[in-house]
Amino acid sequence: MLFMAGSILEFVMNEPLNANETMNIQSPVTLSSLVWKRFKRHRLALASVVVLAMMAILVFSASLTPYTSTEQNPTNKYATPSVEHWFGTDELGRDVFTRILYGGQISLAVGFFSTVISLTLGIVVGALSGYYGGWIDNVLMRITDTFLIMPVVFVLILFSALLRELPALADFRSSVWLVIIAISAFAWMWPSRIARGLFLVLREREFVSASRALGASDARLIFLRILPNCIGPLLVSATLQMAYAIITESGLSYLGFGIQPPTPSWGNILESAQVHVYRAPWLAIFPGLMIFITVICINFIGDGLRDAFDPYVVHEK
Amino acid sequence: MLTYIARRLLQSIPIMFLLSVFLFGLVRLMPGGPLAQAERNPNVSPEQLSLMRVRLGLDQPLPIQYIKWMKAFVLEGDWGYSIKFRKPVSEMIWDRLPATLLLFGVSFLVTLLIAIPVGVYSAIKPYSLFDNIITTLSFAGQSVPVYWFGLILILVFYLKLQNPFGDGPMFPAGSMYTIGKEDDVMDLLWHMVLPVIATSVGWVAWYSRFLRSSMRDILNEDFIRTARAKGLSARMVYFKHALRNALLPLVTMMALDLPTVFGGAVFIETIFSWPGMGRLFWDAARGRDYPVLLASVMIQAALILLFNLLADVIYGWLDPRIRYE
Numbered sequence: 001m002l003f004m005a006g007s008i009l010e011f012v013m014n015e016p017l018n019a020n021e022t023m024n025i026q027s028p029v030t031l032s033s034l035v036w037k038r039f040k041r042h043r044l045a046l047a048s049v050v051v052l053a054m055m056a057i058l059v060f061s062a063s064l065t066p067y068t069s070t071e072q073n074p075t076n077k078y079a080t081p082s083v084e085h086w087f088g089t090d091e092l093g094r095d096v097f098t099r100i101l102y103g104g105q106i107s108l109a110v111g112f113f114s115t116v117i118s119l120t121l122g123i124v125v126g127a128l129s130g131y132y133g134g135w136i137d138n139v140l141m142r143i144t145d146t147f148l149i150m151p152v153v154f155v156l157i158l159f160s161a162l163l164r165e166l167p168a169l170a171d172f173r174s175s176v177w178l179v180i181i182a183i184s185a186f187a188w189m190w191p192s193r194i195a196r197g198l199f200l201v202l203r204e205r206e207f208v209s210a211s212r213a214l215g216a217s218d219a220r221l222i223f224l225r226i227l228p229n230c231i232g233p234l235l236v237s238a239t240l241q242m243a244y245a246i247i248t249e250s251g252l253s254y255l256g257f258g259i260q261p262p263t264p265s266w267g268n269i270l271e272s273a274q275v276h277v278y279r280a281p282w283l284a285i286f287p288g289l290m291i292f293i294t295v296i297c298i299n300f301i302g303d304g305l306r307d308a309f310d311p312y313v314v315h316e317k
Numbered sequence: 318m319l320t321y322i323a324r325r326l327l328q329s330i331p332i333m334f335l336l337s338v339f340l341f342g343l344v345r346l347m348p349g350g351p352l353a354q355a356e357r358n359p360n361v362s363p364e365q366l367s368l369m370r371v372r373l374g375l376d377q378p379l380p381i382q383y384i385k386w387m388k389a390f391v392l393e394g395d396w397g398y399s400i401k402f403r404k405p406v407s408e409m410i411w412d413r414l415p416a417t418l419l420l421f422g423v424s425f426l427v428t429l430l431i432a433i434p435v436g437v438y439s440a441i442k443p444y445s446l447f448d449n450i451i452t453t454l455s456f457a458g459q460s461v462p463v464y465w466f467g468l469i470l471i472l473v474f475y476l477k478l479q480n481p482f483g484d485g486p487m488f489p490a491g492s493m494y495t496i497g498k499e500d501d502v503m504d505l506l507w508h509m510v511l512p513v514i515a516t517s518v519g520w521v522a523w524y525s526r527f528l529r530s531s532m533r534d535i536l537n538e539d540f541i542r543t544a545r546a547k548g549l550s551a552r553m554v555y556f557k558h559a560l561r562n563a564l565l566p567l568v569t570m571m572a573l574d575l576p577t578v579f580g581g582a583v584f585i586e587t588i589f590s591w592p593g594m595g596r597l598f599w600d601a602a603r604g605r606d607y608p609v610l611l612a613s614v615m616i617q618a619a620l621i622l623l624f625n626l627l628a629d630v631i632y633g634w635l636d637p638r639i640r641y642e
Contacts, residue, residue: 044453146335149625151617153580157602158610162343165605247462251584254464255599270465281472288465296460303456 031231038308045304048297055294059108062101069102069264070094078280087286091276096269100287103264107246107291110180110265114245117184119191119238123230126195127222131203141196147189153251156182160257174260179252183245191237198230232309239302243295250291266291322630329622336618337390341383344607390615397608401601406612409597416493417582417593423509424516432521436528437560443533451525458522463581467515467588474511491590512589516581527570532563565636572628575621 040046062069073093081088087096129140160182163169172178202208203226211225252258253267254274261268266287273283361369370376377385389395396406439448475490488510489495498504535541536559544558582595590596594613601609633639 142331142335146332146339149332149576149618149621150336151576151579151614151621153577153583154598154610154614154617157583157598158340158614159343161602161605243460250462251464255583255587257602270468274468277468277472278476281476284465284468284472288462288468291462291465292457292460295462296456299456299460 035232035305035308039304042300042304042307044300048300048304051293052297052301055104055290055297056108059101059104062098062105065095065098065101067095067098069099070262078276080280081282088280088282090273090280090283096283096286099264099269100266100290103266103269103287104290106176106259106263106265107249107267108294110176110183110249110259111242111246111294113180114183114187114249115238115242117180118187118241118245119234121184122188122191122237123195123227123234125188126192126197127199127227129192130196130199131218131222131226133200137196140192144189144192147186150186152186153248156186156248156252157255157257159185160252174263176259176263179249179258183248183252187241187244187248191234191241194233194237195230198233199226202226202229232305236302236306236309239298239305243298243302246291246295246298318630318633321633322626325626325629329626332622333619337387337615338383340611340614341386344611345379345382390612396612396616399601399606399609401604401606401609406608409609410594410613410616413592413594413597416591417586417595420509420512420585420591420593421516421578421582424513424520427513428517428520428524431517432524432528433560433564435521436525437532437555437563439525439529440532440536440563441555443529448529455522455526458518459526461518463515463519464584464588466518467511467585470511470515471588491588493592512585512591515588516585519581523574524567524571528563528567531566532559535559535563561635565632568628568632568635572625575624576617579617579621 071094073089076085076089076093077091079085079089079093085095085097087100090096090099125140125144129137129144160179163178163182169178199222203221208221208225211221216225249258249265250267250270253265254271256268256271259265259268261272269287270284270291273280273287277284375382389397394407396410398404399406399409402409435451439451442448471490474488475486478487479485480487489508490511493505493508494501495504495508541554541559544554549558579595582593583599584595585591586593586595587599594617598610598613600606601613
């Protein structure tokens, strides 16, 4: 996981932006520079990186607005969008723009951490399954199949309702982590399937046999030899997981089983707006628009990464 | 073929077993279990509580409880009693299932009618203006949260636009019938327009993309070149030779997506107050009506397994190269 986070940063940030147009023969061509070069050709993906970065900066500078997410103003309810209140105010006179920024912090954090957890879990299960095969593979894949046939939203509602009623978790009843754990618990199957498929193929390759012949341990082969070669498909899978996690968090919160008010998230802002939608449509439009923009950017980045890592893609004009 | 189906059904037993143990454990983890409601009720004396516990078999060890529950569930069709409505759960689910199947069946048809031509045309003319527009739109369609899109549809077609043929809004914002018109098919269709659009948008986006890429793969195959070389018309090549093969992976894909389809039902039916399974589940979850929740997840998982099997059977029937031994 750390390795992957490192290499995302590496190829997003360390690469000089304009130096690799003319690839120098002396300088070694690394995977990250090659991927970055191909990624840049996908203009929508590149634009999405910029939009997402701006979104993150905006959301995490929420404290700079003159309002707070809970400050009420009974004399200014249902104000239409204006210079003072960019996205208007809600039924309690709270500034919607500020609330959406704070909600964005939660929604993006849930998306990020759910991705990290579900991807890690999925990779571990898939790696063990694909690397060892045999009965380990059989048991792990039956469990994966069981999770795959679950009607996810239904099980998530059930699961998150139950988690909240457990006496042992009473202190965390309104914790964001509860939602992150619930989402991750039912999202690891897809990356696990991908990782298993990759491990099944790669474990037979010569460089792995060579390493094994040199006496490398299983752990070394799994994490240092095979895993780094799975980076492309797993990164693409990470973008899918992230888009899924953000949509699911908002959806759960929208149904009342995710992030609990007063903690704002895009989903529960949308949920509370629903009742007032006839009177103040902007309350419903903006939070959903934020979810939409975030998810479409993540999907474009995923598409860009898929092309960038695929050696067979020919760019047609 | 029959042995294949029998074997697949046998294989699904351990999956259903794992799932049921998991769900059973999950619900029993709850403090008080099924009696939580009664325990909070001050009118129920401790003696009555212990009597209820014995009657429901809650005093027995968990594995025995599980076996009894499974036996009743599978063999006797007894899916428990709703705590909230005091009705058998099976009755409630059979009441609601047709509405869900109707809504999603129609959405499914609409999806196919749009996604197939769009996907084929995109594949025939890749990177054309049409294809580029469709590509961008399909990213949008895959990324839009269905609950928000539903709300926007209501805003536009219920609040803003008037019905050109009469009074009132263009399309209704919720429920399945106008009161007093329960048997009117046109009225039902009118109520279905918005929920069907909301459901289909994501599907069309996803399946048209999927068809485009599988169609593009097929068009590079040798037999397509042969068909062209024989002098067949473009229409024959595209629709008779290519599309038939390109539709095969789509069948599998759709079956695999079924769990998410049921998930979408919760959102669509909640927004449009559609009286189906999703809405029932949501109401039950809010009222902590665990027997209803348990039974609906079990039934849906069984349906999903069944449809997966069905997809494989159809696949074998569509593609004679596949032999099920």
